[in-house]
Amino acid sequence: MGAVAVGADAAVAPATAAPASPAAEPAPPAGRAVPDTATEQGAQRAARQSGKRVEVGSMRTETRTVYATPEGSFVLEQHARPVRVRQDGRWTEVDTTLRRQADGSVAPVATAVGLRFSGGGRTPMATVARGARSLAVSWPGALPVPALDGATATYAEVLPGVDLQVTADVDGFSHVLVVKSRQAALSGRLDRLRYSLDSQGLSVRQSKGGGLQAVDPAGTEVFTAPTPLMWDTPETSGTLRAATAARPGEGPPPGSRHERMGLEVAGDTLALAPDRGMLTAPGTRYPIYLDPSVSAPRGAWTAVWRKYPNTNYLNSGDVARVGYEGQTGQTNRSFFQMNNGSAIHGKQIIRATLRTYESWSWSCGARPVELWLTSVIGNTTTWNNQPAWVAWLDTENVAKGWSTACPGGGVEFDATHAAVRAAAENWPTITLGLRAANEGDTYAWKKFHNNPVLVIEYNSPPATPAAADAWSDPGGGCVSGDARPAVGTATPKLWAKLRDGDNSVKGRFEWHRDGARIGEFLTPAASSGNAFYAGVPAGAYQDGSVIRWRVRAEDGIATSAWSPWCEIRVDTTAPEREPVVTSEQYPENAWGVGLGRAGSFTFGANGVADVTAFVYGLNDVPDTEVNASGGQAAVWLTPDEDGPNVLSVRSKDAAGKQGPIRSYVFNVRDGTGPTGHWTLDEGQGGAAADSAGDHPMTLGGAAWTDGRQAGALRFAGAGQHAATAAGIVASERNLAVSAWVRLAGTTLPDHNAAAVSQDGELHAGPWLGYRAATRSWSFKLNNSAGTSQSVWADNPAVVPRAGEWTHLTGVYDAAAKAMYLYVDGHLAAGPVPYHGGAGPAGSLRLGQAQHQGGMTDPWPGDVDDVRVWDRAVYADEIVRLVNQGSTPTGHWTLDEGTGTAAADATGRTGPLTLGGDAAWTQGWLGGALAVDGIAGHAAAGKAAVRTDQSFTVAAWVQLDTLPAADVVAVAQGGERTSAFALGYTAQGPRWGFGMITADADAPDLVMARSDAVPYTMEWTHVAGVYDAPARKLRVYVGGQFVAAAETDFHSTWNADGPLQVGRGIFAGAMMAHWPGTLDDVRTYQGALGDDDIARLAAE
Incomplete structure (x- = not known):
């Protein structure tokens, strides 16, 4: 349905008044459909209807969720790492819980990469796969059947006194060797551990930082393993021991001593060399943990370690660490890279919050931790090569996770400034860094989960109204300066068509006199694209005053810029009155007959004695003149816009002086569907159904064939046709005809060929097809009944191609007395003048045309999806028609x-x-x-x-x-x-x-x-x-x-x-x-x- 008018007269209605529409009541909707929540606008409609936020289905990814809110904004929740994955064509939450498989192996429920662990025996300890590429790591010996606990598989006693724990992560795995006693550490069997590697589509090599890289043939990392670490058990007791107990995949706990392990790759062998000194040192506390890990690099998060200044830990399975840990002298900072994509580009950012979870602090004494905007991270990020710390964002003074007195919990940081910059500068990612405010204070040392979420609430600002979107009644289009129109009233209505990307919008009008604002009005909210108005109150202006006004759009969250200034001069003297305008087809402030249908508009002098002509313009300044007779004139016009239309009319006297402009506003319904529509999809039988009406076609020799979409009709010789029993459209009125056509063979025919035509008295009109004289597509009408005085709309520069489907549309606008031809949605010919008269409407035909009472112009080829309208259709409709046939x-x-x-x-x-x-x-x-x-x-x-x-x-x-x-x-x-x-x-x-x-x-x-x-x-x-x-x-x-x-x-x-x-x-x-x-x-x-x-x- 087209737009409606929304507004009120400022003299009598406050800004909170209910909408007072000058339009007649619009056609009621057929029914309230459930909104399509795949799109942003559909989700927003559903959110407003339900009063709850609704997810935008098409914007969901492994790491991102976007919601529409009832207030009109959107909320993006962007995680650093995946929180859901696709399985069997459906989303499922990440679940690293291990399950035994039918083949005896062990695998997590749902992860972002393929993971499979050994179920025991000599199968690979762990295999990680991405598409066709995979890396399998095998323990040097047979493995026992593992015990499963959540995401961890424990293989007991793989060496005397040593357990092996393999833990699944969302995009990789870690494995930890738990050395349970000094006897096991001194045995010598841990001096050098050799694993066998089996890679598919990958080459495995040692990285510069001492880790492992599995690269594709182009040299790009597919899997990576940071430099492996080993650590002992911290000397703690009581609540601290519980808080610092080693957890698989979390890396060294506070208070533990830790060292890097040596790593070498040679052929299909991976060798790990634990630090012998740590294994055998008298002060080492057991168990000792040896922890290499493998992940698929995403650039999602990393930490840097001062003690290992040249080591990269991108996407480690470790927790995120922040601050100085006094027992080992280690200092950490952590970074998170959020793939916000283009969702917020150009948007107004309302607020942004980084939601983290602090799992451990050094004590229950709060210490400040800072959030910064940084530059990007990657596989070269280390302590000595940190991203730039671009701008401080927020500081939170917290302590969570030390004990039951201050348990772990969420910590939120204000990241609005970062999101504002990302939206304004079209950044695809936002990288955030956490660090302690005082990196010399051991009580500021903290651990966080490594998958925080960045929550951004944003809004699409309303579009700024252009001059073409604003007008006054009377007065017409928005102009200023010497071009300002004179109007015969001091209380005009000010109009604007307003738009907002999130659909709901209000209009704020203000008017000025002598450089000062003297009034304003905020309209009720309505859908984007509607016409809004405010009435200037009585007493604000006098004869000779200039009404200077403007408008902006507001959506409750953001406002557009102001429109250009519009000006009207109040002139209540000479000429004293604007003309009277009436239309039966398009009544003022009401819904008219519809897009593409001509209407008669009558202009009257309104009591002015010497009116000789009227000057008018439809959705434009008045510049077309029609002579008056007895103070009246009538014109036929065909609106080409749905929703509100403005016909601006002014009187002209014998001296050439023009009176004030009358702005006649009327609403145009959406264009109706075709009067006849033959899909030609039957594929069998002797008739083709009319899906738009009751005009079936009877086949006369035409054959069913495959069409552009489904079925079609094929015409292979003279006389073959399909025809209705009666006429469909009147050739003297607005009409349009379209079809998909294909000429057979490889060469163009040497005769005229009619794809679609309608019988007249002796000659066809309309006629749509191929014209041999110009070797072009053509649309034809006859000048008068019973003659062959034809008018052709064609363009020889648009060359037909035999054997190819082409979309043709012919249009006749009776009000403009013009014909148009569109080829594949492009205007190929027109406007071509046509002044034909009425004639009888006979059968609509496919495959031939009437001439001198007989049939000629046989079509050699196929015809599909024929449509006929009893109105004009327009370029945007035709483009949609071409494309909807996708x-x-x-x-x-x-x-x-x-x-x-x-x-x-x-x-x-x-x-x-x-x-x-x-x-x-x-x-x-x-x-x-x-x-x-x-x-x-x-x-x-x-x-x-x-x-x-x-x-x-x-x-x-x-x-x-x-x-x-x-x-x-x-x-x-x-x-x-x-x-x-x-x-x-x-x-x-x-x-x-x-x-x-x-x-x-x-x-x-x-x-x-x-x-x-x-x-x-x-x-x-x-x-x-x-x-x-x-x-x-x-x-x-x-x-x-x-x-x-x-x-x-x-x-x-x-x-x-x-x-x-x-x-x-x-x-x-x-x-x-x-x-x-x-x-x-x-x-x-x-x-x-x-x-x-x-x-x-x-x-």
Whole structure:
């Protein structure tokens, strides 16, 4: 439904008054539907209806949740590490609890990487996998059956007096050797521990900092292990002993002595060398813990250790440590990198809070800890190479976790300044650092959980009203200075169309006199896009005054900037009155007949004696003149905007003087659907149903065939047709006709060919099809009944292509007396003047046309999805029509799990064949395809889309690494290059969707690059859209539109090579292989809209 007017007269209604709409009561909704919460606006509608916050489904990731609130804001909760993962196509909370598996192994319930531990015997101690790449670590000997306790598997007595504990983490594992006695430490069997390694798609090497790296063929880390540590048991008792007891995976407790262990990698062997001095020192307290760990690097968090100034601990399984620990002389700082993406870019930040959990403090005496904004962290972050400490954010004086007197608990820090900068400067991440305020005070030493959450409440500020969005009644459009109009009243209504990205908005109007504000009015709230108004009160202005006014939008949280100043001059003398305006079809302040339908508007002199003409403008300044007769005139106009429309009219006298402007406001309903709609999907039988009415078509020799979407009709010879029994539209009134058409063969016909036509008395009109004389698509009407005086709307520069589906739309606007032709959503011809008269409306036909009473112009080819309207349709409607016909051409769920082929659920493109080292694995929506970045891929047997028409491609993707060069998730090419590629671009790096101008080795590239930054190990939904009518490339990340190509693009070639998944063709060679995992690949012929893609991402 179109917009409604919202406002009140300031003289009689306070700012809190209920809406007083000047419009007639709008058409009631058919029913209150449950909002679609996949999109931000849908979730916000649901939040307002329920009074509770509602999650935005399409924005959920492993680390992020976004909620819409009833107040109109959004809340983003961003964790440093995953809190949920996808299993069997559904979200599940992270659960590292170990369970015994059917094959005897042990595995956690739900983690972000594949983890499997030995169930005993000589199977690998631990295997960690990401897609097709994996690393298995084996104990040098047989293992006993483990005892399971939560996330930890304990293998007792793997050596005399030594237990092995392996602990699952969300993105890796740690294992601890518990040396229980001095006798075990002195045995010599711990001097050098050798583990065997088995890697798939990886090379294992020693890192510069003394740890381990497992890298892919491009040299990018897939798994990493920091320098291993060992520590003894602290000398504590009572509550301190309980608080400091060693917990698997948490690293050295306070008071323990700790040392680094030696680590060496040679071939398929990992050797650990514990510090012999610590093992045998007289003061060592047992048990001793030897703790190497392995994780998948994300850049999520790290700590730096002053005692080990060149060691990196990125994504350690340890707790986060802060401050100075006096017993060992160790000082720590911790950092957390939050992948906020583009969700808050350009938003107003209301507040931001870092929520942490302090698990231990040195005492119950509170000590201050500081939160800072820092620069980014990575695998080179160490004490000697810390990120920059950019800005202090907050200090909290707390002590939690020492004992039952001050148990562990949450600590919240104000991070608003960091979020404000990230939103204003479009940062993809926010990195925060924690450190003690006094790093010489041992009582300031603290431990925190390593997965805090950054909570950001944000709002989309209302859009600033432009001059084109504001007008007065009377007075017309917003102008100032010498162009200001004269109005015959001192109490005009001030109007504005207001918008807000979060939907609900109010309008604040203010008016000035002689440089000072003398009044204002705040309207009630209404939906974005509505027209709002305020009435200037009586007594505020006199004859000759200038009303200077402006308006801004407010949403209860933020305000827009003010609109430009608008001015009206009060002139109640000569000419004394504005004209009278009436319309039967479009009554003032009421809902009219609808978009695309002409209406008659009558102008009257309103008692002014010498009116000779009227000057008018629809949604524009009055500049079109019509002569008056007897002080009256009538014009036919066709509104081309739904919602509020403004017809500005002024009288003109014999001397050429123009009177005050009359602003006639009326509301236009959304355009009605077609009068007739034949999908042609039956596939059998002798009739085609009219889904919009009661005008079935009877087939006369036409045959059913496959269409652009489902079914279609094929016409292969003269006389073959399909026709209704009666006419559908009157050719002297507004009308439109559209169809998907395809000419058969490879050459254009040498005769006129009518796809759609309607019989007249002797000649067809309207007529839509191919015109041989100009070798172009054409739309035709006849000038008068019974003659062949035709008017053609065509454009020889838009060349038809045989064998290809093309969308044609012909439009006639009777009020403007003009014809238009649209090809694939583009205006190809028009306005073409047409002044035809009325004639009889006969049968609507497909495949032929009437001429001199007989049938001619046979159509050689296919016709699909025919629609006819008894109104004009407009460019944006036609573009939506072209794009809403988006047809699924391929859907590969990649759930097979076995074999070498992936089925196409649509059946249109056919299966993908796996090649290289492509392998099945777990994915986003069940199964997925793991590819190695070297040769792994999957390819269809043919093209999935025509690349010279609108199309959409989408997939769930995950990167094992961030390559130094561009890599392709999905592409389709010709002989030398890919016409399009969706994937990762190293420039930034960013997600990207690009298209190539020609099938050549060095063509031009047009690309839409996201502002969202890719991260390893994070499942992301990416989609690329080529919108041919708009000539735009758009890229979507996580279901949200994030970027369009900076330049317009018109694809002039169709790549007919097979669809490629995991690679593309460039300069004649297959390259740009994807290193990671791909899932749920989809292709569509047609441009999907924002909401469609949001729904895909929400699955």
